[in-house]
Amino acid sequence: MTTSAATTTGFGAEAFQAFLATRNEPGWVSDLRRASFGLYQESLGRPLNPEEWKRVDLRAFQANRFSVGGRATTTPATRMGTLLGNHPTTCEAGFAGAVAHVDGVVVDSHLAAELTAKGVLFGDLNELLRTHGDILKPHLMTRAVKPGVDRMSAWHAAFWTGGTVLYVPRNVVIDQPLYSLIGLATPQTMDGSHTLVILEEGAQATLLEETASATTTDAGLHVGSVELLVGKRANLRYVQLQNWNQQTWHFAHQAGLVEQDGSLQWTVGGIGSRLAHIHQEVFLDGKGARGEVNGVTFATDRQTLSYYTQQTHRSPNTTSDLLYKDVLRDEARVIWRGMIRVDQAAQKTDGYQRNDSLLLSPDCRADSIPGLEIEADDVRCTHGATAGRVDADQIFYCMARGMSRYEAMHMIVEGFFHGIYDRIAVEAVRQTLSRAVEVKLGIGQ
């Protein structure tokens, strides 16, 4: 670590050179960064795609106030305000492995020995690129999230700091879930996590990932990416619970790509951040591929949570099923813009998307914009959106039966999420989301 690098804020050429100088990585990785930085600089001259961004208010965001992390941290993972893992630094019962990053630096990483013996890789991207670059190179930013998509993807590809890698070889089945923590502890730091999951043919795994902050007051920035590559007949369950403090900006490109007869179940929890925008894509690439997306969000205060989701069917007999359930309170805002795309080749596609919102206060606002773009002629695609308010009579009814106002609210919110909890097969995740709802409602504090 050099002091000059540590004091260069922003993401200009000087900051990039200083950052690059601190990296100890293979030449091809630095080349990828340089090319991406070029794309990033070009992209600054162009507006972000208005269809995706026009409802997202970025006026208060100043990138130059932040500096890229990934150099050093003094904060252990146990200091993070996590919901899912109590002690992510230890391989506690229930998890087959855990990786934790703070300020873009890996602080803990381990995996059950029998999985290592089977050829499973689980750890920090930086290190695994050095030791197993041959395995990762064909997948990193080449298939699911390419650097050139837009400003955010290029920014991430130039400045990514680290992240969790899971590689599961052919036909290896991991029964217990794996845990990954992305933490921010130093004020004004940018986390550039890149989550890369590769399941070879017939492999199975569950990865639970959580983002968290050490304090409730320090400003943070995440410019991240998630790539989920699900091979033939492979089965991945991936959960990302976004639980930053409310001073953190969260921008991410996240994409899953499913090959023939593979299956991806992807759960997104949106609890934290000041403003989050996630560009989420599921590509059903192989015949018979299946993708399920579950979104559970709870926005309060002046939070903005924005999701731009795409379900892209590229092969026949593919299925996608997306359900986002949003609860809003105070002056919060949730934006969901969804699209199902069906290529000409993708006959017999079954696509579904739905977004339901529950408004707990008069001043919150939910925007739902579903969409279809269909080029095949033999498909079944449906979408829907609903928005409802909790009315005073429901609260009164619960209270008349002895429940406190909070308990009534809790009951109604849990009832609203019920349909989606039923879809989430991992009990720990259901419980965690339920706990997150309690925290939001101010219960048990």
Add this chain to the structure above:
Amino acid sequence: MSSVLKIENLWVSVEGRAILKGVSLDVKQGEIHALMGPNGSGKSTLAYALMGHPKYEITDGRVEIDGVELNELEPDARARLGLFLAFQYPVTIPGVKVADFLRHAVTNVRNPNRKEGEDLMPMRDFRKELKGRMEELDMDTDFARRYLNEGFSGGEKKRMEILQLAMLRPKFAVLDETDSGLDSDAVRFVSQSLARLTGPDMALIIITHHDRLLEFNKPQHTHVLLAGRIVETGDAALARELHDHGYAGVRSRHPDAAAEEKEALEQNALVGANK
């Protein structure tokens, strides 16, 4: 010691308009009271005001149970003091199972000092009790797994209210037109079930237009509400008379209240026309 619900000179306004104008009523544990009156006379208003609905503002007078004033208490505190309302129009709560809802309700009412997050009644005991009550009420036990009132028929909703009453065993239960929307066999059945549920520990205030619900629950007192005032009080014979002959007699005996009723109706029509 038997408990008393005391209503003293109660004035209640809805959206700034006085609906109840000085209602007084004493109800002792174990008693049955019938509360009758034409549509719009304020019966539901009294029921909601007793339970603490935020829209129904008490502007004067007081309500108390055994000397504890309810006026400023939240509805949950009133429920925990032993008050119950069977709603005229029960509310739907999507995604919340009947059993989960009732387990919370029962736990709170039986442990009035419970805070949210503290332990619920043990699942086994609760299930057993719920099953027993449902069988007594001739309800399919599948109801426990359904979402509260979602897709229920009118009659099913009313039965759900009675089931809740059976589980919560309040000291004072107000039944707001529990017989409406039920066919006569169903009313008879509910009337019988109620009679089995009640006893010296429970008082009933039965709001009704008919006397069928009263068949097995013979009121000691019948009160007639007209334009927000109790204008007459009698016994079971009065309930029968009102059922058979309607309110024309009451109106002619109380011309002032009848005039106020007419005025309120006209005002309602005006408000409706302005909407």
